[in-house]
Amino acid sequence: GWVLLFMVVFTLANLAAVKNFGEFEFWFAALKVGAIVLFLALGALAIAGWLPDTDPVGLANLTGQGGFLPNGWSGVVSGVLAVVFAFGGLEVVTIAAAESEDPARNVARAVRSAVWRILLFYVGSMLVIVTLLPWTSMVPGESPYVAVLDAIGVPGAGQIMNVVVFVALLSALNANLYGSSRMVFSLAERGEAPKGLLKVSAGGVPRRAVLASVAFGFVSVLLNLKWPDSVFLYMLNAVGAVLLFVWALIAVSQLRLRPRIEREAPETLTLRMWGFPWLTWTALAAMGAVLVLMLTDDGARPQVLWSAGATAAVLLVAWLRELRAARGTRSSATKRN
Template structure:
């Protein structure tokens, strides 16, 4: 079924499948299955930031990177639980933007939605560049921009087709990423226990030697904490995708419940394996990446190429998911009168104009990395530096407001409940503010904070002006 524009997104009180609530935006198809949602929830936060970017965190924090990932992982699990509660009570392709609008006002939905769209589109370009670098390493002489264009076209076409195509791509991408980390944990566990042929149990030598568990003190731990927080980005995709699943309420509830502890195991577990097996100050941890350094240390042949394949899959998965998430967010914003009407048009249950616009913006960011790498492109990178934290704050505030409202109006919608409400929600908000303060303390992240703050303030001002204008017109 196709329509020219999407109506405002709300949760219907009842549905035709046993009373299940569905989004009112019926122009989007429900082509995602439970297995798709489960793997999107797992794979969404397993990206190249974990496989490669975690090396800088280890170099700064040493073995205490395990504590950093545990702290940031706790914050992420609280945010995921809050988002799960909101999305199960009101599944919508606009996810937290819809919740922010209902809880705080249209300006909040506008600000969080367009900030997130901007983040995803720039991230698509960055991931395309990263994937192209791997390909040119395998095929020297081939132009990077051509590989980026190929990947962009591939995933743009994937997302222009039925949503089940996106789901299938993400299912297998996520399965490969999850399988790679699970295998890494098994190999690492055997090596730590001294059961891997040709290796001896390392004991606690690498954990307590070379400066101790916190070799660079609290400052090093803070740098590692900041690196780990942003490595977890991507959990929001499952709440966006839930609106297009067969059973949105049960789907998002199950995906959130099963994904949280597995994510903790994958992230914290793999960090523990790495710093137990490899000295934290080994140069290869940064130059090659911590996973390659660990596999090389264990004598696994072809470790670098194995991990290159895994990182490539992670990057392509993120490109696919981010084009999907950006297009749905744009469509949702337009459905609520918060953007150009054309982006809300759907065909075959797919917001194709939004897919094209998001892909073109992402490719434009790639071109800027070649044309204006030292100014415009760097401004884009700085502006997205802390957007995910802004989004998480909107999620937490929305959950505080809407939980009370839902308990009063229809408690049956609370299929997923935030633990120890409202105390853990306030604790999560305090944690987010603490991360902002830590970012302001570090020279490298302070600039990102300023640029992100500027973007957020500009969007909030525009959103508030639009809100006031709409009230005046009434």
């Protein structure tokens, strides 16, 4: 019931005005960033032994208990497979920036900001956790953030983190509603979706695209109500592999389309990625390596195979459409001649 309520609320917010997306994300981000900054600050004080009833930790937990990588790289591999889905939606940053007043400048700023935030918030918080707690104290299924806060004596740590996680989920929902609707709108612009989806409101909101993008969201809510023990787990397990395929298709699209734009309309290419094409190929190689690792994992293998099948089906449909369009062009040229 609550999931359906939030779906309705965020759908109405995205239908009303583009600024609502930014307004919600501002407050969500403020709470999330505030929580993680506070966590990093408390962690740093605890490491230095400057909190009440704490002693300096130093590097004991990093060098002791078997040292770095006590069980080899297998733990790192498992961690990579588990956290891939957490970076989903990062590409929405550039989509939102592209609708700003100065896209070329704001897209570059958004990407640089995202990279620094990942290094500070993701990597930084993990460094605090492994420095404060020995790896042998980690309990599967329990939040390491809560474990750290409990260890340094923060009251109500579990409830605090539950609120932060809840806000993060709402933020992800809001971002995905926005991003998917813009993707649908973009497909309609290129003739790969019904032209009726191009209609926008007086405030610039593609309302039909928003409704089309949230339709499956409402269907999934109903499916989850009927099969709560299976639908959610299946969707969650599929996210990681699907994201890798989506990112790989984005990279392949760049490799194919950027040279064409440079030949046909170089003046429109106002924002250029540095390190092209070698950095793009490096990213593709890294994503391929993660997919290979997922194939070697019994738990991750099914989602890779299902996602590969879905990706192949999408590529097949796209190829058939392109083939039909090419035949139509040749047919028209033959009739003119």
